[in-house]
Every structure is written in structure tokens, then in C-alpha cells.
Amino acid sequence: MKLTILGSSSALPTSERYPSAHVLNAHERLFLIDCGEGTQMQLRKCRIRFGKINHIFISHLHGDHVFGLYGLLSTFSLMGRKTPVHLYAPENYQNILISHLKDFDIKLSFDIDFIPLKGKDPVQILDDKYITVTSFPLQHRVTAFGFLFREKPAERNIMKEKIEEYHIPSVRIPAIKKGEDFITTDGSIILNEDITIPPPEPLSYAYCSDTKYFRRLSTFVNGVSVLYHEATFDKSLADLAAITGHSTTLDAAKVALDAKAGRLIIGHFSARYKDITYLVDEARTVFPATFPAIDGKSFDVGNINDA
Amino acid sequence: MKLTILGSSSALPTSERYPSAHVLNAHERLFLIDCGEGTQMQLRKCRIRFGKINHIFISHLHGDHVFGLYGLLSTFSLMGRKTPVHLYAPENYQNILISHLKDFDIKLSFDIDFIPLKGKDPVQILDDKYITVTSFPLQHRVTAFGFLFREKPAERNIMKEKIEEYHIPSVRIPAIKKGEDFITTDGSIILNEDITIPPPEPLSYAYCSDTKYFRRLSTFVNGVSVLYHEATFDKSLADLAAITGHSTTLDAAKVALDAKAGRLIIGHFSARYKDITYLVDEARTVFPATFPAIDGKSFDVGNINDA
Numbered sequence: 329m330k331l332t333i334l335g336s337s338s339a340l341p342t343s344e345r346y347p348s349a350h351v352l353n354a355h356e357r358l359f360l361i362d363c364g365e366g367t368q369m370q371l372r373k374c375r376i377r378f379g380k381i382n383h384i385f386i387s388h389l390h391g392d393h394v395f396g397l398y399g400l401l402s403t404f405s406l407m408g409r410k411t412p413v414h415l416y417a418p419e420n421y422q423n424i425l426i427s428h429l430k431d432f433d434i435k436l437s438f439d440i441d442f443i444p445l446k447g448k449d450p451v452q453i454l455d456d457k458y459i460t461v462t463s464f465p466l467q468h469r470v471t472a473f474g475f476l477f478r479e480k481p482a483e484r485n486i487m488k489e490k491i492e493e494y495h496i497p498s499v500r501i502p503a504i505k506k507g508e509d510f511i512t513t514d515g516s517i518i519l520n521e522d523i524t525i526p527p528p529e530p531l532s533y534a535y536c537s538d539t540k541y542f543r544r545l546s547t548f549v550n551g552v553s554v555l556y557h558e559a560t561f562d563k564s565l566a567d568l569a570a571i572t573g574h575s576t577t578l579d580a581a582k583v584a585l586d587a588k589a590g591r592l593i594i595g596h597f598s599a600r601y602k603d604i605t606y607l608v609d610e611a612r613t614v615f616p617a618t619f620p621a622i623d624g625k626s627f628d629v630g631n632i633n634d635a
Numbered sequence: 636m637k638l639t640i641l642g643s644s645s646a647l648p649t650s651e652r653y654p655s656a657h658v659l660n661a662h663e664r665l666f667l668i669d670c671g672e673g674t675q676m677q678l679r680k681c682r683i684r685f686g687k688i689n690h691i692f693i694s695h696l697h698g699d700h701v702f703g704l705y706g707l708l709s710t711f712s713l714m715g716r717k718t719p720v721h722l723y724a725p726e727n728y729q730n731i732l733i734s735h736l737k738d739f740d741i742k743l744s745f746d747i748d749f750i751p752l753k754g755k756d757p758v759q760i761l762d763d764k765y766i767t768v769t770s771f772p773l774q775h776r777v778t779a780f781g782f783l784f785r786e787k788p789a790e791r792n793i794m795k796e797k798i799e800e801y802h803i804p805s806v807r808i809p810a811i812k813k814g815e816d817f818i819t820t821d822g823s824i825i826l827n828e829d830i831t832i833p834p835p836e837p838l839s840y841a842y843c844s845d846t847k848y849f850r851r852l853s854t855f856v857n858g859v860s861v862l863y864h865e866a867t868f869d870k871s872l873a874d875l876a877a878i879t880g881h882s883t884t885l886d887a888a889k890v891a892l893d894a895k896a897g898r899l900i901i902g903h904f905s906a907r908y909k910d911i912t913y914l915v916d917e918a919r920t921v922f923p924a925t926f927p928a929i930d931g932k933s934f935d936v937g938n939i940n941d942a
Binding site: 427 | 647648650653654666672673675676679680686696697698699701702703705709710713714731734738739740741761776777924
């Protein structure tokens with residue numbers, strides 16, 4: 329899993345920070361999460377192939393998370409796209425999108441498969457060969473959702489030398505990879521753990537933006553490998569965070585800590601912060617493994633370090 | 636008059652070229668012409684002050700000329716703007732804008748004074764101390780308008796040494812600046828041309844995008860100092876230009892030639908052209924004083940040269 333940050337600003341972009349958009353590459357499937365203004369230009373700068381994006385997730389209907397979508401869909405169409413786009417967004421967005429495309433004379437060359445987000449509990453919204461995606465409610469000024477991307481456990485790896493040693497026929501290998509023991513022709517049982525090695529731990533990535541702090545959020549993302557959580561403000565602006573339905577650095581860190589996350593990436597920074605170093609330092613007082621979202625930067629979800 | 640190009644792409648932006656947006660600075664009034672996706676980020680990169688933009692002109696309702704407007708208005712609002720924005724756009728845009736702002740929960744901190752564009756003839760849509768702005772119809776797939784910005788003639792400059800020589804009282808100066816002769820106390824007539832020098836020629840700038848070629852267009856922009864005209868395609872793609880309602884390099888150059896324009900800037904380049912040099916060269920075969928629109932580049936409208 330590789331995560332690329334396309335935009336790390338909050339509602340007011342700066343010359344360095346574009347509005348929210350992330351791309352998660354999981355097994356060469358590209359998932360676009362939010363689509364702020366300029367997303368298509370950022371995709372080009374990061375040399376991410378448009379044709380590989382088949383799933384787009386919109387967390388909530390505020391412009392800094394959506395205003396790049398019309399241009400992106402229009403560009404897909406101009407490029408002659410035929411493959412459907414699966415669009416996951418708050419349920420009232422479907423009519424808004426349809427009427428806006430009509431207003432601007434945009435006839436898409438492909439279908440949009442609209443999957444409405446709703447409810448007050450986590451819902452599995454995607455299940456493919458390699459991963460599942462779950463949406464869960466956030467708490468913001470408008471209805472908002474977070475997303476949890478989880479790799480499915482891979483199969484166990486069978487050791488080549490054991491195949492030879494025990495003369496394991498290839499027809500038995502799929503079952504062994506799933507965890508079954510092997511029974512030899514003379515009836516002896518070879519334990520699965522003696523002929524296979526376990527697969528790497530499945531990775532997971534959660535996206536939480538925009539939201540104020542609430543206790544239940546950490547249960548939605550429990551044990552996640554990498555948590556992205558908005559941190560619009562520093563701790564001294566907790567009052568402003570509460571009024572605007574946003575989080576501080578410490579709120580984000582607290583969610584990561586309570587969820588026992590592996591790593592925390594903070595972003596959605598207010599334009600007031602030219603240098604975000606002290607926001608990261610502040611979060612690290614609660615959750616040391618915190619890293620900043622930076623436009624154009626990619627993270628290996630299985631291996632984020634300070635280096 | 637200073638023109639800054641914020642975007643020079645056609646519908647499909649590239650990593651180098653953003654969608655259409657120009658800023659004209661005329662006597663420290665900033666006029667934003669079209670507002671493609673990413674305009675607010677380009678304004679920041681060019682260090683253009685948002686607060687000085689009071690007039691926004693939208694040529695037509697295609698996304699690559701409009702999709703930056705929602706974000707820009709939202710940003711104005713987040714910055715606490717109180718000054719109204721005068722928005723000139725095709726008449727059906729008013730309802731679209733209102734419903735879209737509502738859909739996205741955007742409550743502006745300032746008023747929008749909407750001036751509908753319509754009609755089949757040039758219409759003066761703005762008249763202030765220094766300049767007038769006229770809209771005129773283009774011919775595109777949807778209703779579209781061009782804009783002509785004209786400086787008003789300045790007053791004549793009175794020569795300081797003549798004030799002393801003829802003892803001209805200050806109360807007479809305004810009339811002399813307007814062209815009146817001066818009559819001395821002994822009744823002799825001093826000709827205006829002997830005591831004043833003429834002001835510089837008024838400058839003008841015209842914006843023509845998007846449009847196919849039509850003969851009457853050159854009459855709308857006759858004698859303009861600098862003509863911006865779209866040139867989406869090279870001359871070999873004249874058929875595609877006709878189908879899509881766009882112009883080739885030669886179409887743009889012909890309009891400039893027929894209008895006796897001082898200079899021609901071409902832009903709105905198709906993404907198929909990585910290097911636009913040959914588009915400029917092609918236009919120069921018809922109109923030698925042709926220059927390319929380049930994102931972030933400024934032109935002094937009174938003095939565009941190859942240097």
C-alpha cells in the first residue's frame with residue numbers, strides 16, 4: 329500500500345498546499361479519497377495514471393473536498409474513458425452532481441456507479457480480491473464520513489524445499505496455503521506450520537477528515553497501520569476547532585493513541601501555519617509516530633519512518 | 636495596463652498549463668477574466684492580491700472557464716471580504732451559482748452584484764473613471780462572450796514652464812487640460828497645443844475565448860492594442876476546430892490582422908501540443924506580432940516585444 333498526498337490544506341489553499349485529496353495504491357488499484365480543487369493537476373504532477381482510478385471517495389460536501397471532481401470527471405471523459413467510475417459520497421450528492429454536469433454541458437463518456445454513504449455505524453462499501461473498504465461517520469458541520477481500507481489476509485507461503493522433501497502434489501498446494509496440514513501417502517501428518525511461513529500482516533489505512541474529536545472514532549479505526557487524521561489547528565485553538573467542527577493536533581494524536589494506530593499522518597492544515605513543524609511536534613507529545621502530510625509526498629504504508 | 640496569464644490550457648489541463656484565467660491590471664483595478672480550476676492557487680503563485688479583484692468576467696459556461704470560481708468566492712469569504720464582487724456572466728449562470736453555493740453550504744460574507752451578459756451586439760457593461768468594458772458575442776457550442784477593456788483618453792499634460800511663462804492661474808488648469816486655449820489678461824490667445832502635450836494613446840485589451848472564426852468578430856475589437864484570441868488547434872486541425880467551435884492559429888491571426896490589432900496573444904492550447912513554438916510560428920505567418928500565453932507570465936499591454 330502506497331499513499332500519495334495531493335493536497336494538505338484546509339479550506340483556504342496556499343501556494344504550497346492544495347485542498348484535500350489522497351491517492352491510495354493498494355495492489356495497483358488506485359483509490360482517490362476526496363477531490364479538492366486542482367486534484368487533476370496534482371495527479372499529473374505526481375505522474376499518477378488517470379485510467380487506473382476506478383473508485384473515488386468523497387468524505388463530505390464542502391468545496392475543499394469536492395471542487396476538483398467536476399474537472400476530473402470532465403477530463404476522464406475528454407480522454408475517452410469507457411470504464412465506469414465508482415463514486416462513494418453522501419447520499420444527497422447524486423442529484424447535485426447530475427444537475428451540475430447538466431448545467432455545464434458535460435456529457436460523460438462513461439457511467440458513474442453512485443454508492444450513497446449513510447448511517448451512524450461503519451458499513452462495508454467495497455469488497456474485492458485484495459481489500460475491503462468501510463465507511464464510518466465523522467462529526468462535522470455537515471454529514472461526513474471517514475474511510476478504512478484493509479488488506480485481506482494473504483495466503484500462507486509454502487516453502488519450496490518442503491514440496492520436494494515431502495513430494496507434495498501441486499493439487500494439494502491451494503489447501504495448504506489456506507492453512508491445512510499435509511497428509512503423506514503413508515498417512516503421517518505434516519503440520520502446516522512446518523511447511524509454510526505466514527504472510528506479512530495485512531496493512532490498513534484510515535482517512536478521517538473533517539471531524540471534531542469524539543471518543544467513538546478510535547474504535548472505528550482500531551489497530552489501523554496508518555491513520556490519517558485532520559489537525560486543522562494547534563492546541564491553543566481548541567475553541568476554534570470546537571466551533572468549526574475540526575480537530576487540533578492533540579485531538580488527532582489522541583485518536584491515534586486510543587486506536588493503537590501504527591503511524592499517524594496529520595494534515596488539513598489551516599493557512600495560518602506557514603511552517604507546520606510545530607504542529608507535528610505538538611502531536612508527537614501524545615503520539616510520537618506522527619508525520620506531516622505534504623503535497624506530492626508518498627508514504628509506504630508498511631514502512632513510514634523519519635528518514 | 637498589465638496582463639497576467641493564470642492559465643493557458645484548453646479543457647484538458649497539463650502539468651504546465653492550467654485552464655483559462657487572465658488578470659488585467661488597469662490603473663490598479665484588477666479584472667479577473669474567466670476562472671478555471673486552480674485560479675486561486677495561480678493568483679497566489681503570482682502574488683496577486685485577492686482583495687483588489689472587484690470585477691469577475693465569465694465568458695461562457697464551460698467548466699474550464701468557471702470551475703475555479705466556487706473555490707475563489709469561498710476563499711474571499713473565508714478571508715472576511717465585505718466589498719461586493721461584480722460578476723459578469725451569461726444570464727443563466729445566476730441561478731446555477733446560487734443553487735451551487737447552497738448545495739455546498741457556502742454563505743458568502745459579501746454581496747454578488749450579478750450583471751447578465753446577453754444579446755447579439757456589443758454592450759457596454761462597465762464604465763468607471765479610467766476605463767470602459769464592452770461585452771460582445773462569440774460563436775461557440777454554448778452562448779459565449781468576449782470582452783473589450785478600453786482606457787479612457789487621459790487629459791492633456793500642461794507644461795510647467797508655460798504655467799510660469801504665461802502666469803496661468805491654477806483655476807484655469809482643469810479646462811486647459813481638457814483642451815481649451817488660454818486667454819491672457821491682455822486678451823491674447825495662447826493655443827492649447829503650445830502649452831500642453833498630448834497624453835499617451837489610450838490602451839485597450841480584448842479577450843476572445845472560446846470561439847470559432849467569424850468575420851464580424853474583428854469589427855468588435857477593431858484597433859485594439861492587444862488581442863487575446865484562442866488558438867486551440869494548429870492549422871492542420873481546421874476541421875476539428877469547426878466541429879468543436881474553436882479556432883486555429885490562422886483563425887486567430889486573421890482576426891488580429893483584420894482588426895488591425897497592435898499585438899496578438901494566443902492561448903487555450905490543446906493538451907496535444909507539448910511545445911507551442913510552432914503554433915506561434917504558424918500564427919506569425921499571417922500576423923507577425925504574435926506571442927504565446929504562458930502560465931504565470933505578465934505582459935505590459937503598452938509594450939509587448941520579443942525581448
